[in-house]
Amino acid sequence: MLQAFIFDVDGTLADTERVHLAAFNHAFEQEGLGWHWDEAHYTELLAISGGKERMLHHWRQVSPGLTDIGGAGVTDTLNRLHEIKTAFYESAVADGAVTLRPGVLRLMDEALAAGIRLAIATTTSPVNIAALLRKAIGADWRMHFVAIGDASTAPNKKPHPQVYLQMLSALDLPAQDCLAFEDSANGLAAATGAGLRTVVTPTSFTAHHDFAAALRVVPDLGAVSLTQLRAWHGERAPVPLSHGAGRSAQPVAAKPAAAR
Ligand code: XBP
Ligand code: MG
16 A cells, blocks of 8 residues: 655756756856866766766766865865855755746645655755755745655665665655655666656656656656556556665664644
8 A cells, every 4th residue: 555655856856957057067167177067968967876976977087087176185175066066056946946846745745635654765965955845845844754865864876776775664664555756767776676666757857768667757747646646556566676675774763744
């Protein structure tokens, strides 16, 4: 029986990557790196989950032998760049740069009213989640989610299933009683790797990805009802776990979702 929704953030709750891209380029310019990612390049770089990992991948692509910039080593430089990037992104989101995608808030409300619990499984940084949902839901946004798995709880980024396994553990539910929502191939692989049936809502950055393993692929959730999600969820047997996936989660303390 469908008991919980587990939402990805970037691309799923909101189409955020254009703002992430602007934030990365702002950090590169502020630090005088001479790097600039255009949308086509960023679309390719999104194959790497995690902003720091993405920048490290680019660094190794453009300057493989470079181990120091301005006296700071790779890790210190990436950490500083990511701090600048995250501050810019947080401020842009607080100023209304992104809104939730169609149907997301309505389905969250309908789910909570029907006793279906909510969790988040993302590779983005915690501050980015708070900025987006504080703006979209309000100061009490955290009360609506039983648990949140993010870059701070799951160091193994998507397509590794760790963050979804953590959420199943926090929800204390088997995968077959949950439904995941994703936007990308990495996210779909992570969710199905944890045994979750997954509804995919692609963005312009991920429309070309392979979503064959999805339960459904829809342009967005604007025309999707809770009744429809229940029917889709009931259509298919649980997804088989990927090899060893069942053993890789460290449980994350769950917080009770308050009534809305
Ligand atoms: C998408 C990501 C994140 C964002 C950038 O996360 O891969 O890395 O692109 O955010 P999701 P950070 O799992 O929500 O789709 O710079 O904080 O990583
Ligand atoms: Mg995503």
